[in-house]
Amino acid sequence: MSLLDIQTLSLAIHGTPILKQVSLAVAPGEIVAVTGESGSGKSMTALAIMQLLPTGAEAQGTIMLNGHNVLDHPEAEMCALRGAAIGMVFQEPMTALNPVRTIGDQVAETILIHKAMPSAQARERAQEVLIRVGLPPDRFPMSRYPHELSGGQRQRVVIAMAIALRPQLLIADEPTTALDVTTQAQILELLKGLVDEYGMGLLMITHDLAVVSEMADRIVVMRQGEVVETGPTAQLLRDMQHPYTRLLFEASGHQVILPGATSQRPLLEVTNVARDYRLPREGLFDALGHHRAVDGVSFTLNRGERLGLVGESGCGKSTLTRAILGLEEVQEGRILLDGQPVFSGRKPNPAARQKMQVVFQDPYGSFNPRHRVSRLITEPFHALDTPPRGTQRQDRIAEMLTAVGLHPNDAHKYIHEFSGGQRQRIAIARALITRPELILFDEAVSALDVSVRAQILDLLAELCAAYDLTYLFISHDLSVVRTITDRVMVMRSGRIVEQGETERVFTNPQHPYTQNLIAAAPRLPEFGKGAAQVNYPC
Amino acid sequence: MLRYALKRLLSLILSLAVASVVIFTVIEVAPGDPASFMLGVNAQEDTLAALRAELGLDASKVQRYFNWVGGMLAGDFGTSYTYRTPVSQMIADRLWVSLPLALFALTLSTLIAFPAGIYAAARRGKPGDLTVMGATQLGIAVPNFWFAMMLVLIFAINLRWFNAGGFAGWDKGFWTGLHSLTLPAIALALPQAAILARVMRSSLLDILGEDFMRTARAKGLSRRQALWRHGVRNALIPVLTIIGLQFSFLLAGSIIIEQVFYLPGLGRLVFQAISARDLIVVESVVMLLVFAVITVNFLVDLAYAAVDPRLRSRT
Secondary structure, eight states: OOSEEEEEEEEEETTEEEEEEEEEEEOTTOEEEEEOOTTSSHHHHHHHHHTOOOTTEEEEEEEEETTEEGGGSOHHHHHHHBTTTEEEEOSOTTTSSOTTSOHHHHHHHHHHHTTOSOHHHHHHHHHHHHHHTTOOTTTSOTTOOGGGSOHHHHHHHHHHHHHTTOOSEEEEESTTTTSOHHHHHHHHHHHHHHHHHHOOEEEEEOSOHHHHHHHOSEEEEEETTEEEEEEEHHHHHHSOOSHHHHHHHHHHTOOOOOOOOOOOOEEEEEEEEEEEEEEOOSSTTSOOEEEEEEEEEEEEEETTOEEEEEOOTTSSHHHHHHHHTTSSOOSEEEEEETTEESEETTEEOHHHHTTEEEEOSOTTTSSOTTSBHHHHHTGGGGGSSSOOOHHHHHHHHHHHHHHTTOOGGGGGSBGGGSOHHHHHHHHHHHHHTTOOSEEEEESTTTTSOHHHHHHHHHHHHHHHHHHOOOEEEEESOHHHHHHHOSEEEEEETTEEEEEEEHHHHHHSOOSHHHHHHHHHSOOOOOOSSOTTOOOOOO | OHHHHHHHHHHHHHHHHHHHHHHHHHHHHSSOOHHHHHHOTTOOHHHHHHHHHHHTTTSOHHHHHHHHHHHHHTTOOOBOTTTOSBHHHHHHHHHHHHHHHHHHHHHHHHHHHHHHHHHHHHTTTSHHHHHHHHHHHHHHHSOHHHHHHHHIIIIIIISOSSOSSOOOOGGGOHHHHHHHHHHHHHHHHHHHHHHHHHHHHHHHHHHHTSHHHHHHHHTTOOHHHHIIIIIHHHHHHHHHHHHHHHHHHHHHSOHHHHHHTTOOOHHHHHHHHHHTTOHHHHHHHHHHHHHHHHHHHHHHHHHHHHHOHHHHHHO
């Protein structure tokens, strides 16, 4: 018998249908992955099982846990189930813990709230569980506060809270999405180990199909509140029935064909750059401390070349980006764009600055919501000495919107009228409008759904052909960097540990760190246009 | 934690030093000679000179600054120009009214605001919340002297539970003293409680939307348990800030209420001293109030650190 059996679950929030006739089941010891793009209803399904739905939600159908329908349980009984029979792990480890209470307290609370054992014993159990999730007391005493731990360590605490009472069902909602690849690999390993050891059922919600393929026994694909396809992992990967499932997997391993790089003339020259940040004084009379975020970085980016920069969070990628943009002064070395320093006389050099543009990660936060698109995408004109005016300006707006696959009439709309993918197209139009020599893409596709991401990558490849782009593509996503760049640099603790032709680095990494990084990244299985096949013309 | 406290203490001492220079300078540049004010416009020049010498006004400005600061450190605030009594004595008498009154009002305000704010946040958008919010709107809009007059009308004149004004003094016993401060404290506390309740509510509502509240619910805590165990303490930081500001205000800003209830408090003393150009009294009271404000801020900083472990380790 199934541990969890959801039959024809429909859910509406204030009358808006969210879930339609969802059915899925999880057996003890089984890992079931629910996948789909944003708005598919994956997380709402999880919250429905926990009965932690937002106000105004109405559910129909049945959610049977051990033969009892949780939809019939009054709130008091649900409180008794949550944490004891069902544990849940959330996406954001940085905010999922109470900042003012120790980790020991928070883990012990799960045990105490269910009155499972007396206080002293509960703390002992909390310690055991913390050890089990990889936080031994010699390095991570229970008196630690969440802010003293890294993201991966916090996620371990959240998992410890969820499994402290050995629930039969564990729900993990995007448990590794906010984590670096090597940390992700460790957390996935931990979850898998717990399932084997405790015989728990694991319902894992994730948009990452590579993670799904590696982890799950069975896959449930959702789209717009409906289950479109479900089946055992191996079988589903071999024989996808629904076109949406195929689209999703193809988009995840999407490859683009870049035109050949044109010249060997250097455009961006970074030489021995170091960037220090001041740390607060330890004591009143102590010397100021420094943190070297970028340490002796040198590289050259040629015209028409597409260079990738990968590394985990905190490695100095963003600091280096800011230094290249001339937003901050560097302490050592120099950065030249087209022979001119990006920073001169303690302020950014406008001559260099007008030759580069940037596209940021968040398509929702990087636009002023009160301006129309025409004004938004012409903002870089401020950097020019003689910006185009009148019809010339209008023509340029129309050309750029067309180039990124939008309509010239979209210029009169406001940003809230566009989807995330369209916004990122507008961001690219904004970056392109001055015909910059260099574009920096800072995690530019990381916030997008896979199908949208595939379209944006295609768009970039087309623009490379049309405008002969030179760019630096900064990302933590190895598969994206692999397809969209000619050369790649791997950064760690402020240093470039390896650089070379993208394909060479991915197939034959030299530095142990690069090897670890590539080994830790979950891979999509090969099917049709497999992810491992790479198609470069040159 | 100790290092944090020491740093805050150092900042307190520096703030006080800067404040004393600023106060002294501002009062010195203010026009008006206390000696001629005391003796009237027709006073002889030599009489004025003699009085200035007696008051120490003929010394250099730097000298007078250090005399003033040194005196204060030794508990000697100088002699009032108008009353010819030691300023320290005058301030001490008034402080024994103002300080208990401020503390009393603050306690009342907190006792009203915390439950009201938490209650409203827990019932967001429901009738209970709307009632509390309506009441606090009223509390903010209505001036405290009107409350004071209503309280006098109801509890002093009609019910005769309290005296309409005056202060019985602490020498007749703690409860007698407290009794005569009750109506003024309530009048002061109501508008403050209204503000504090709104801050408590909005701060708690922010916290209720945090991820860790959802985590708490996923562990099996009921809505109420999650609110009390994880919500309230996190919501306290902005509330503590407001409490600190309110205490400073209550200590010096209660002049209208002191007037309504005929209380010999600090507010009235400052008012009289300014009218009489009694600069030494003004200087001393202002310095004392600055000291109180900075000390309260210091205590609030310590309270922050007690509430939030992130502050302890950051410094």
